[in-house]
Amino acid sequence: HTQRRTISKQRFLTEFSQCLVDFVIQLLPTPEELAVKENVRGLLERLIRTIEPDSRLLSFGSTANGFSLRNSDMDLCCLIDSEERLNACDLVTMLGDLLERETKFHVKSLPHARIPIVKLSLDASPGLPFGIACDIGFENRLALENTRLLMCYAMIDPARVRTMVLFLKVWCKRRKINSPYKGTLSSYGYVLLVIFFLVHVKNPPVLPNLQQMPPLRPISPEESTLNGHNIWFFDDISLLRQRWQSSNTESVAELLVDFFRYYSREFSYNTGVVSIRAGLLRKDGKGWSSEADRGTARERNRLCIEDPFETDFNVARCVTRDGLYTIRGELMRASRILLSRPDRAILALSQLCE
Ligand code: CTP
Ligand code: MG
Numbered sequence: 116h117t118q119r120r121t122i123s124k125q126r127f128l129t130e131f132s133q134c135l136v137d138f139v140i141q142l143l144p145t146p147e148e149l150a151v152k153e154n155v156r157g158l159l160e161r162l163i164r165t166i167e168p169d170s171r172l173l174s175f176g177s178t179a180n181g182f183s184l185r186n187s188d189m190d191l192c193c194l195i196d197s198e199e200r201l202n203a204c205d206l207v208t209m210l211g212d213l214l215e216r217e218t219k220f221h222v223k224s225l226p227h228a229r230i231p232i233v234k235l236s237l238d239a240s241p242g243l244p245f246g247i248a249c250d251i252g253f254e255n256r257l258a259l260e261n262t263r264l265l266m267c268y269a270m271i272d273p274a275r276v277r278t279m280v281l282f283l284k285v286w287c288k289r290r291k292i293n294s295p296y297k298g299t300l301s302s303y304g305y306v307l308l309v310i311f312f313l314v315h316v317k318n319p320p321v322l323p324n325l326q327q328m329p330p331l332r333p334i335s336p337e338e339s340t341l342n343g344h345n346i347w348f349f350d351d352i353s354l355l356r357q358r359w360q361s362s363n364t365e366s367v368a369e370l371l372v373d374f375f376r377y378y379s380r381e382f383s384y385n386t387g388v389v390s391i392r393a394g395l396l397r398k399d400g401k402g403w404s405s406e407a408d409r410g411t412a413r414e415r416n417r418l419c420i421e422d423p424f425e426t427d428f429n430v431a432r433c434v435t436r437d438g439l440y441t442i443r444g445e446l447m448r449a450s451r452i453l454l455s456r457p458d459r460a461i462l463a464l465s466q467l468c469e
Contacts (some may be wrong), residue, residue, distance in 0.1 A: 122328045123456070129369035130460035131453075133283040136274075138464060139281045145186050152178060152189055159191065159235075159251065162205055162217060166209055172251070175262040181269040182280050203253040207231040208252070230255065230333060257424055261303075264325065264423055266446045268310050270352045271322055276311060279374070280309050287469045290445045298438030298455040300418070304430045305459060307391055307420050312374050315394045319363045321370065325349045326392045326423065344424045368460075373448035379443065390421040418442075 144152075160172035177183035194204075201209070204226040211224030211233050220235040230252055237247040252258070266415030267278050283305050287293040295301045313321040328349040339347035349355060365373075382389075388396040388403060398404045403416040416430040417439045434442070452466050 116293070121463070127456045127460055127463075128366060128368045128372075129346055131371075131463060132366040132379055134460045134464050135278055135282055135367055135371070138189050139285075140279065140280050142184050142285060144183055148185065148194055155189070155237075155247060155249070157311060158218075159213070159214075159249075162213060163193055163210060167193075167195050167197075167200060167214065169195065169200075170195045171207060172257060175255070175258045177284075177302065180262045180265040181273070181277060182265065182284065182302075184281060184284060186245040189247065190247060191251045191257075192255045193251055193253050194256070195254070203231040207233055216229060256341055257344065257346070260341065261423055263350065264348055265306055267325055267348070267350050267352050269320055270353065272361065275321060275367050275370060276313065279313075279371060281304055282371065283309060283374075286449070286468055289447075292438075292442045292445050295433035298433065298435035300434055300438075304420050304434075307423070307430060308378065308389060309374065310391045311389045311420075312377060313370070316393060317363055317365075317370070317373070319361060321361050321363045322362075323355070323437070324347075324391070328355075342422070344426070346424050348423075372450075372453045375453060377444055377449045379446040384439065384443070388421055389420040390426075392421065392423050393427065401427075403457070403461065 134262055156174060157321045160170070161279055171194045173179075173192050173194060174189065176194050177187045178189050196430070200206075207224050207226040211222050214220055214233065215222045216233065220237055223234040225232050225234065232253075234249045235247075235251070239245065239246040244353050269280070284293075284302055287300070287302070287305055292299040293302060293305070295304075304371040308321065313326050318363075325348040329352070330347065330349065331354075332348055339345055386398055388398055388401055390396045397414060398419055401419070403419050415437060416429060418434040419438055420430040422428040422430050449467055452463055457463050457466070
């Protein structure tokens with residue numbers, strides 16, 4: 116009987132891994148979509164240069180880190196290389212006016228937001244069945260660096276890392292637990308949860324800790340510091356692949372089952388801080404104890420995920436008590452579905468993302 120159970124578990128995991136890969140592949144952006152987005156970026160860059168000739172417009176977020184799904188939004192960052200530049204607030208206002216005059220985009224400028232941005236959208240059309248949504252921010256160099264860090268992690272083991280991350284992104288969107296504005300977690304937060312799990316929870320680890328590897332040559336503080344934050348990480352991935360290989364051979368299905376188990380039953384939400392830089396930390400050690408703001412309208416530290424570079428920033432600070440309750444309920448639901456191992460793996464997948 117035990118032997119038969121082991122065989123059926125193995126068969127489920129093998130089938131489920133294949134299902135995950137097939138499922139994720141059909142959700143990747145098409146080459147046409149990527150080309151349209153690159154055209155849009157180029158067009159916007161040319162327009163911005165009529166205001167600030169020394170500016171560059173760069174992609175960050177999912178379009179640049181290898182974790183993009185079909186129709187995901189575009190995150191763009193404008194860098195200005197000259198010393199004398201307009202402040203972000205004026206630039207946002209001027210750019211918003213210009214784009215409204217010169218393009219078909221719907222434009223919304225938020226010059227007074229904590230991070231001033233211009234929000235653009237384009238309606239659906241036959242060539243672009245889902246339209247485009249795009250945010251342009253300014254001088255957000257840390258976001259460009261954390262995008263590069265995530266991209267490097269994706270490149271080390273694309274078959275497992277990208278499949279897991281892309282699946283979880285679809286899962287959290289379908290289960291409606293991916294809205295920081297409504298008290299749940301951003302995609303960026305979910306990606307950090309996955310990387311933490313693969314670097315610090317799995318033993319042997321699936322990924323190395325790129326921020327703690329010894330550099331190949333001495334790095335000066337100027338090179339490694341941005342806005343007062345240490346942004347160094349080992350980024351020579353082709354060399355890394357020659358020198359480092361994970362001895363973890365679990366399949367993507369096994370990893371996913373264990374991911375849901377860990378975050379639904381093992382991780383201590385009351386005391387723990389997820390840090391991909393330093394491993395599991397404690398809230399009290401960072402001054403992030405949720406006791407401090409319990410009972411206040413805005414609770415910032417229910418769920419704690421340390422930003423890889425801005426280490427005093429909790430990426431999950433938008434997660435409310437109710438939001439965390441919902442997220443944990445969803446993690447438990449997913450874990451339960453996978454442990455029940457329905458007859459056919461495809462059923463597990465469709466139940467998970469119902
Ligand atoms: N970001 C950040 N700090 C946050 C949230 C986001 O620095 N608290 C930056 C990161 O560089 C991240 C990017 O903004 O890669 C985009 O974040 P998000 O939209 O959450 O992630 P995407 O991977 O773009 O996911 P989606 O496809 O759902 O848009
Ligand atoms: Mg995005």
